[in-house]
Amino acid sequence: MTVRLDVVSIFPDYLAPLDLSLIGTARRKGLIDLQVHDLRDFTHDRHRTVDDTPYGGGAGMVMRPEPWGEALDHVLAQGPADAPPHLIVPGPGGVPFTQAMARDLAQQPWLAFACGRYEGIDERVYDEAREHMPVSVVSLGDYVLNGGEVAVLAMVEAIARLIPGVIGNALSLVEESHEDGLLEYPVYTKPPVWRAREVPEVLLSGHHAAIARWRRDERLRRTAGRRPDMLATLDEQDLDARDRQV
Ligand SMILES: Nc1cc(-c2ccc3ccn(Cc4ccccc4)c3c2)n[nH]1
Numbered sequence: 001m002t003v004r005l006d007v008v009s010i011f012p013d014y015l016a017p018l019d020l021s022l023i024g025t026a027r028r029k030g031l032i033d034l035q036v037h038d039l040r041d042f043t044h045d046r047h048r049t050v051d052d053t054p055y056g057g058g059a060g061m062v063m064r065p066e067p068w069g070e071a072l073d074h075v076l077a078q079g080p081a082d083a084p085p086h087l088i089v090p091g092p093g094g095v096p097f098t099q100a101m102a103r104d105l106a107q108q109p110w111l112a113f114a115c116g117r118y119e120g121i122d123e124r125v126y127d128e129a130r131e132h133m134p135v136s137v138v139s140l141g142d143y144v145l146n147g148g149e150v151a152v153l154a155m156v157e158a159i160a161r162l163i164p165g166v167i168g169n170a171l172s173l174v175e176e177s178h179e180d181g182l183l184e185y186p187v188y189t190k191p192p193v194w195r196a197r198e199v200p201e202v203l204l205s206g207h208h209a210a211i212a213r214w215r216r217d218e219r220l221r222r223t224a225g226r227r228p229d230m231l232a233t234l235d236e237q238d239l240d241a242r243d244r245q246v
Pocket of ligand 1: 090091092093115116117118119120138139140141142143144145146147148149151
C-alpha cells in the first residue's frame with residue numbers, strides 16, 4: 001500500500017531532505033507518494049501575501065486563512081472525498097508527538113501536514129479543515145521553533161520508517177528506544193580496542209544468553225539514569241515478564 005503524504009509550506013525547499021536516504025528510496029520504490037505544495041501558489045496578489053497583522057493587536061503576523069483554505073481544498077481534491085487525509089499541524093501548543101502516535105499514523109493511507117510560520121495560522125483554518133478531515137495539532141517537544149517545517153521533517157521520518165518495506169531489516173525496529181518502553185543499549189563495532197578502550201567482554205563471548213542479559217541490564221540502567229519517568233510508566237509485571245524472557 002502506498003502511503004500518500006502532502007505537505008504545505010511557504011518554504012517547500014525545507015522539505016528537500018525528504019528526497020534523500022531511506023525516504024527518497026521509499027519514494028522511488030513507490031512505498032511513499034510525497035507531494036510538497038507551496039502555499040504562495042494559492043495567493044492571488046502581486047506580492048503573493050500569506051500573512052497579515054493580528055486582530056486584537058500584538059507582535060508578529062498571522063497567516064491569512066484564504067491561501068490555506070485554497071491549499072487544503074487542493075490537497076483534498078487529490079484523493080477520494082470519502083477518505084480524506086488526516087491533517088497534522090505542528091504547533092508549540094499541540095499534543096506531544098510520540099512513538100505510539102508515529103505507529104498509529106504509519107497505518108493511515110493519507111496524511112497531510114500544514115507548516116505554519118509567523119505567530120501561527122488563523123484559527124478559522126483549523127475549524128474549516130475539521131469539517132472535511134480529522135485534524136491534529138502536534139508538538140515536537142517543549143521548545144519553540146520558528147515554524148512547522150522542522151517538525152514535519154522529524155515526524156515524516158519517524159512515521160515513514162515504520163511503513164513496511166521502508167526499513168530493510170524489520171528487526172532493527174524492535175528493541176529501539178521508546179518502541180518498548182526502554183532506551184536502547186550501547187552499541188560497539190570493530191576494532192576490539194580503540195585508544196586503549198575495550199569492547200565489553202561479554203559482547204565478544206558469543207554467549208547469546210549472557211549478551212541478551214547484558215543488553216537488557218544496560219537498557220534498564222540507561223533508562224533509570226536518563227529517563228526515570230519512562231521506568232515509572234513501565235509497570236512491575238511488565239518488567240518482570242521482560243526479565244523472564246532473557
Ligand atoms: N514543538 C514545537 C512546534 C513549534 C512550532 C510549530 C509551528 C509553528 C508555526 C509558527 N511557529 C512559531 C510560534 C512560536 C510560538 C508561538 C506560536 C508560533 C511555530 C512553532 N514550536 N515548537
